[in-house]
Amino acid sequence: MLFLQALLSGILTGGVYALAGIGMSLVFGVMNISNFAHGDLMMLGMYLAYFAFTLLHIDPYLSLILIMPIAFLFGFMMEKVFINRVIYHPHQNQILLTVGLGLIMSNTALLAFTSDPKILTTSYSSSAFNIPGGIFLSVPLLISFLITCGITAILSLFLLKTSTGMALRATSQNREAAQLMGINVAKMSAIAFGIGTALAATAGALIAPTYYIHPLAGHSFLLKAFTICVLGGLGSVAGAGVGGLIIGVVEAMSSTYISSDWKDVVVFVLFLAVLLLRPQGLFGKKGGQA
Amino acid sequence: MIQHLLHISHVSKHFGGNVAVSDVSFSVDEKQIFGLIGPNGAGKTTLFNCITGFFPATSGEVIFDNKKINALRPDEVCRLGMVRTWQRVKPLGSLTVLENVMIGAFSITGVTREAEAIARENLHSVGLTDYAGKPAGSLPIGLKKKLELARVLATHPKILLLDEICGGLNHTETGIILEIIRGVRQKGATIVFIEHDMKAVTSICDRIVVLNSGEKLAEGTPEEITNNPDVIDAYLGGGHNA
Amino acid sequence: MKQIFLIAILAAIAAALPLFLGENPYIIGIMISVLMMAALSSAWNILGGYAGQYSFGHAAYFGAGAYTTMILITLFNLNPLLCMAGGIVVACMIALITGGIVFRLRGHYFALASIAVAEIVRLSVLNFEFTGGAQGILLSDLSLWGLDLNSKNPFYYGMLLVLVVTLAITAHLRKSKTGFYLQAIREDQDAAASLGINLSFYKNRALLISAALTSVLGSLYGLYIRFIDTSAVLDLRLSIEIILTAIIGGVGTLWGPVVGALLLVPLAEVLRSNLLGDALVKAGLVSETSGMGLFLKENLAHAHVLVYGIITVLCILYLPKGILGLFRRVK
Numbered sequence: 001m002l003f004l005q006a007l008l009s010g011i012l013t014g015g016v017y018a019l020a021g022i023g024m025s026l027v028f029g030v031m032n033i034s035n036f037a038h039g040d041l042m043m044l045g046m047y048l049a050y051f052a053f054t055l056l057h058i059d060p061y062l063s064l065i066l067i068m069p070i071a072f073l074f075g076f077m078m079e080k081v082f083i084n085r086v087i088y089h090p091h092q093n094q095i096l097l098t099v100g101l102g103l104i105m106s107n108t109a110l111l112a113f114t115s116d117p118k119i120l121t122t123s124y125s126s127s128a129f130n131i132p133g134g135i136f137l138s139v140p141l142l143i144s145f146l147i148t149c150g151i152t153a154i155l156s157l158f159l160l161k162t163s164t165g166m167a168l169r170a171t172s173q174n175r176e177a178a179q180l181m182g183i184n185v186a187k188m189s190a191i192a193f194g195i196g197t198a199l200a201a202t203a204g205a206l207i208a209p210t211y212y213i214h215p216l217a218g219h220s221f222l223l224k225a226f227t228i229c230v231l232g233g234l235g236s237v238a239g240a241g242v243g244g245l246i247i248g249v250v251e252a253m254s255s256t257y258i259s260s261d262w263k264d265v266v267v268f269v270l271f272l273a274v275l276l277l278r279p280q281g282l283f284g285k286k287g288g289q290a
Numbered sequence: 291m292i293q294h295l296l297h298i299s300h301v302s303k304h305f306g307g308n309v310a311v312s313d314v315s316f317s318v319d320e321k322q323i324f325g326l327i328g329p330n331g332a333g334k335t336t337l338f339n340c341i342t343g344f345f346p347a348t349s350g351e352v353i354f355d356n357k358k359i360n361a362l363r364p365d366e367v368c369r370l371g372m373v374r375t376w377q378r379v380k381p382l383g384s385l386t387v388l389e390n391v392m393i394g395a396f397s398i399t400g401v402t403r404e405a406e407a408i409a410r411e412n413l414h415s416v417g418l419t420d421y422a423g424k425p426a427g428s429l430p431i432g433l434k435k436k437l438e439l440a441r442v443l444a445t446h447p448k449i450l451l452l453d454e455i456c457g458g459l460n461h462t463e464t465g466i467i468l469e470i471i472r473g474v475r476q477k478g479a480t481i482v483f484i485e486h487d488m489k490a491v492t493s494i495c496d497r498i499v500v501l502n503s504g505e506k507l508a509e510g511t512p513e514e515i516t517n518n519p520d521v522i523d524a525y526l527g528g529g530h531n532a
Numbered sequence: 533m534k535q536i537f538l539i540a541i542l543a544a545i546a547a548a549l550p551l552f553l554g555e556n557p558y559i560i561g562i563m564i565s566v567l568m569m570a571a572l573s574s575a576w577n578i579l580g581g582y583a584g585q586y587s588f589g590h591a592a593y594f595g596a597g598a599y600t601t602m603i604l605i606t607l608f609n610l611n612p613l614l615c616m617a618g619g620i621v622v623a624c625m626i627a628l629i630t631g632g633i634v635f636r637l638r639g640h641y642f643a644l645a646s647i648a649v650a651e652i653v654r655l656s657v658l659n660f661e662f663t664g665g666a667q668g669i670l671l672s673d674l675s676l677w678g679l680d681l682n683s684k685n686p687f688y689y690g691m692l693l694v695l696v697v698t699l700a701i702t703a704h705l706r707k708s709k710t711g712f713y714l715q716a717i718r719e720d721q722d723a724a725a726s727l728g729i730n731l732s733f734y735k736n737r738a739l740l741i742s743a744a745l746t747s748v749l750g751s752l753y754g755l756y757i758r759f760i761d762t763s764a765v766l767d768l769r770l771s772i773e774i775i776l777t778a779i780i781g782g783v784g785t786l787w788g789p790v791v792g793a794l795l796l797v798p799l800a801e802v803l804r805s806n807l808l809g810d811a812l813v814k815a816g817l818v819s820e821t822s823g824m825g826l827f828l829k830e831n832l833a834h835a836h837v838l839v840y841g842i843i844t845v846l847c848i849l850y851l852p853k854g855i856l857g858l859f860r861r862v863k
Contacts, residue, residue: 028640034640034643034644082845082849085849086848086849089848089852091586091639091640091643092580092586092643093848093852095586095588095640095643096775096776096779096844096848097844097845097848097849099772099841099844100840100841100842100843100844100845100847100848101841101845102841103772103837103838103840103841103844104838104841104842104845107834107835107837107838107841108838110834110838111834111835111838115834219768223647223648223651226644226647227648230641230644234640234641259659261655261658261659262655262659264651264655265652265655265656265659268648268651268652268655269652271644271645271648272633272645272648272649272652275633275634275637275641275644275645275648276633276636279636279637279641342726344722344725344726363725363730364722364725364726365725365726365727365728365729365730365731366730368725368726368727368728369728373726373727373728374726376722376723376726380720380722380723380726381719381720381723382715382716382719382720382723382724383719383720384715384719385715385716385719389712389715392712393712393713393716393724393727393729394727394728396709396712396713396728397727397728397729400709401709402707402708402709402712405709405712441727442727445727445728
């Protein structure tokens with residue numbers, strides 16, 4: 001029973017992680033940039049959900065309708081103003097630029113919202129479904145998971161069926177060739193970064209009801225999102241989805257069977273093991289080996 | 291009893307399901323200038339990568355100086371005396387031209403002053419002395435090709451693998467490079483050289499192998515190759531089929 | 533040779549400085565921080581700037597030095613110098629394991645893997661008991677050969693010595709085979725390998741030198757502050773600060789990290805200690821009791837990381853070669 005409980009809550013949490021991972025992977029695929037500000041974008045999503053709830057009295061899940069377009073625009077602008085200037089620079093400059101942007105976001109949040117953690121308590125925050133057999137499914141986690149599934153499905157349809165989606169995938173496959181085919185790769189980059197940001201903020205909003213909201217909360221999610229991407233193969237959107245679920249389950253299992261103190265260590269060891277044994281990821285195409 | 295310096299035996303290279311090189315064999319003798327030609331995508335550069343350790347051959351053997359070198363890394367291959375240049379030149383951009391050549395020289399000496407002397411000598415032999423202090427990244431393509439050549443010469447190799455060293459150069463520049471290569475051979479080195487341009491190859495090579503779609507199409511002297519109907523077909527017929 | 537002279541002259545001036553500044557512990561404290569950050573960044577520069585391997589996990593080596601030294605002293609009361617040597621051994625072991633994993637990777641993967649290793653070290657230290665866990669390690673009085681290690685001066689000279697050694701090693705490397713090879717690796721790994729450079733051997737060599745120096749600085753820091761915890765010596769933020777210092781001064785140059793530290797550390801200090809807020813109040817620009825004055829007083833201390841972020845973004849966009857790169861362009 002313990003096992004089933006861990007498996008189920010792992011999958012539910014993993015769904016939200018997957019969303020963050022998919023956003024990062026999309027950005028990496030289209031732009032070939034590792035976005036170190038991704039965790040801080042999640043943090044912004046958390047605060048957006050918090051203020052929508054406390055100031056506007058909008059349910060955190062409902063507020064996604066507001067948060068997603070805001071975050072998309074934010075990301076789109078961020079790409080236009082900053083990121084696109086380093087798109088052909090060495091990796092380390094891209095990384096440092098996003099590190100810098102992340103520091104600006106998290107520390108502005110620290111100045112604006114102070115370092116006191118905020119808690120978003122809804123009427124159903126601590127309620128759970130009781131499944132026969134002594135297994136509990138947290139209601140907010142379950143709702144988050146279902147929303148994640150919905151968004152992932154819509155995103156897949158978008159990438160597969162729309163012309164913008166196909167242009168994004170073409171850019172991801174081969175930037176130069178896409179450009180020669182007449183695709184506006186600069187615009188695709190901005191769209192990809194916008195979608196990545198929207199997904200990060202959504203993931204942040206989705207975990208806001210079950211997590212401490214703090215200006216530096218993005219830090220630990222950043223590393224998780226990277227682990228997910230590497231697991232799924234950097235640039236592979238579907239891989240990131242599965243990677244998120246795997247990380248969720250691995251975390252839940254190590255909390256249950258080892259100790260919750262060590263769950264992050266287990267995740268990072270897994271990360272290094274994947275890099276060492278299968279650098280192209282479990283499902284990826286782009287290898288990282290020397 | 292002829293001693294082959296480099297012996298390629300039934301080498302194949304697969305990438306996933308794609309066969310880039312298939313069962314290619316040939317031997318290069320000491321002091322030969324050996325041409326490797328073929329249309330685009332024939333597997334020439336892939337074969338170079340297999341020989342020099344950048345990616346191991348899927349099957350077959352590469353024997354250099356009586357040693358099997360399949361499993362060696364590129365740097366080990368270089369230190370055995372086999373060095374290659376790159377079709378898409380790889381200058382060490384922010385280092386100077388002199389420093390680029392010194393990097394090559396450091397494979398035979400650990401002393402900076404000696405490396406510099408060797409480097410200057412080789413810069414002189416390719417006519418780059420005037421550019422010694424310039425950042426390598428700022429050179430025009432013709433000079434970058436010369437720099438590639440000077441850099442590998444500074445390792446004092448037994449055998450040079452030149453990948454389209456004349457590619458993108460005009461007639462005069464090509465002539466200069468070919469002259470340098472003849473000079474290198476005179477000093478005792480062996481040269482294997484990939485070229486697209488049949489004229490350049492036939493004018494300088496002792497022996498030629500033609501690759502087509504990863505397979506060996508023909509081997510022989512320049513006269514034999516230029517008169518071989520299969521080769522003529524691959525080069526001229528390819529255009530008609532496409 | 534010219535550079536060695538310059539290092540010697542500047543070191544002599546730096547060594548004489550405390551005599552002129554008297555015994556102002558506040559100033560000495562800031563100068564120690566400058567020297568430490570300059571040395572940390574210079575040590576990182578050997579790997580990051582010359583070999584082009586951007587390690588985002590150098591806090592692991594700093595922490596290894598600090599923790600090993602503090603644990604050995606509290607447990608066995610060993611000679612501090614011996615403890616430092618222990619720190620080097622531990623840091624080099626971590627470096628060898630890290631190198632074995634991450635040097636097979638390039639680009640993004642290397643940066644990510646170096647973070648992962650550092651995070652594993654940090655979380656392990658946080659979770660183990662012999663490391664003091666979240667409480668950290670506190671040290672009582674200590675001395676070495678009659679030197680009073682409770683005062684700041686020994687650490688000023690200690691940090692200065694490590695900085696000089698690091699700069700001397702860097703200056704020597706730049707003129708030697710290893711230094712040339714590291715730069716070749718930075719410029720193009722395939723070209724480097726084709727010219728006979730054993731990539732992983734030279735990358736590991738650079739990492740070991742860099743890690744050993746970083747660990748010594750960690751040991752000195754621990755003994756100097758006499759208190760360490762994971763957020764002070766193993767945090768990702770420290771790794772990033774080390775890189776930023778080098779970037780801002782000029783990555784891959786001998787003096788870049790020193791320039792970066794001279795600029796960033798005092799700036800951080802001004803913000804952290806609220807000197808700026810006080811100055812604004814004194815100048816009559818802001819009233820102390822106004823909302824703005826209170827806000828500055830409350831929050832400016834947090835602002836130095838924000839300022840780092842802004843400087844980083846500006847630097848990458850407008851000055852990617854750092855301040856020294858600017859001078860070189862003018863010339």
